[in-house]
Amino acid sequence: MKKSSLLVLLCLVFTTNFLNAQEEETKESKLEIFVHADIGNGIIENDLEPNYNVNAENGEILLNYKFWKTLGLATGIAYSEINGNGFSSRGDFYHKRAMLKIPLLLSFDTKLGEKFRMISTFGVYSQYVVKDEYSFLLRKIDNVYEGWNFGSRLGISLIYQVYDNLGIGVHFNYQSDFSELENNNQIVNDKQKINNLNTFGLIATFGL
Helix, strand or coil: CHHHHHHHHHHHHHHHHHHHHHHHHHCCCCEEEEEEEEEEEEEEEECCCCCEEEEEEEEEEEEEEEEECCEEEEEEEEEEEEEEEEEECCEEEEEEEEEEEEEEEEEEEEECCCCEEEEEEEEEEEEEEEEEEEEECCCEEECCCCCEEEEEEEEEEEEEEEECCEEEEEEEEEEEECCCECCCCCCCCCCEEEEEEEEEEEEEEEEC
């Protein structure tokens, strides 16, 4: 009788541990990596000279920590390039700029079905001008704008979960600077910021 009771107890303990292990395996990871690349366009807004349109290419890696149910906090690093043609009181030009960006975002994870989810992000960013180049007809000017400025952004991603820890999908991002870049260049002497930058591309998510 004692041996039978002990055997039943051992079976219960084993079953409980097995079920707990299964729960831990299927438990959703709180840490996730978002990688996306997108293209789009925006507007360079100047204080004095005419505004002009630019094309944009972005690549970004974010680490997202889900701290409560569907809410998370994400940060990482992005590299962006813009380019476009414009004109000013100095003449026509071609403008090219490269920037590093550090976002701080609140994320919202919404399930749309067994395999589909929507990830929305909203927050702020700081960005640093790595390279800035204006090409006029007879001369080229490097590093016209330098330093940091800041802005806000909104992103929406539709994800298909290929596996529990891997998802792929499409990504849309909107951002606008709320502070201006300044310079002391005598050829291009103006304050400016990038507004209404809309980009669309692909995203991959990796659960850790």
